[in-house]
Amino acid sequence: MTAPVSHTDLHVDLPQLTDLLAPRSPVWTPNELRGLVAAARASLSAPLLDILRFASPNRWWTRLALTEEVELWLLSWLPGQGTAPHDHGGAAGAFSVLLGSLAETYRYPSGPIRNQLHVSGSALGFGSGRAHQVQNLGPPRAASIHAYSPPLVPTREYASLRDVPAEIPPLPARRSLAELRLEPVEP
Numbered sequence: 001m002t003a004p005v006s007h008t009d010l011h012v013d014l015p016q017l018t019d020l021l022a023p024r025s026p027v028w029t030p031n032e033l034r035g036l037v038a039a040a041r042a043s044l045s046a047p048l049l050d051i052l053r054f055a056s057p058n059r060w061w062t063r064l065a066l067t068e069e070v071e072l073w074l075l076s077w078l079p080g081q082g083t084a085p086h087d088h089g090g091a092a093g094a095f096s097v098l099l100g101s102l103a104e105t106y107r108y109p110s111g112p113i114r115n116q117l118h119v120s121g122s123a124l125g126f127g128s129g130r131a132h133q134v135q136n137l138g139p140p141r142a143a144s145i146h147a148y149s150p151p152l153v154p155t156r157e158y159a160s161l162r163d164v165p166a167e168i169p170p171l172p173a174r175r176s177l178a179e180l181r182l183e184p185v186e187p
């Protein structure tokens, strides 16, 4: 089944995403999000590599898709580039590594801080409790595909993963695509 065009904003060079983003539920599970980023990587790596750019000092990114249920992004990471420690404001997420590898330091509420290396081809889905910091420790350049549901929930940044509070904020009310389009376009 194909998603109604009016409920999906797609990157102009990726009409193939339509089927992967067919509506299923207001909030996708971590497993469903992992399936989305893994399928995008497996079936669209050539067009994604055509779109991919690198930038410094700020990281490059582009939004691949936005629906009322999910958002999908392509991000690049030069050696040394990374995020601040952050959570996802109550959203679930997933990412798949398209190029290179990404080092992740993560923590679940009240849990220990752990490290995980994500290599090209890997894909991870995670629930709302996972706070993390993601970095390209290089030297190869890296790129990754990220999905979140519900879409455009503001992330919360911290000086340290030790500062992440135990409580996970409630999810915002479902917003229409027209309302979501009013938000800034940033991952």
Ligand SMILES: [Fe+2]
Binding pocket: 086, 087, 088, 132
């Ligand atoms: Fe994140």
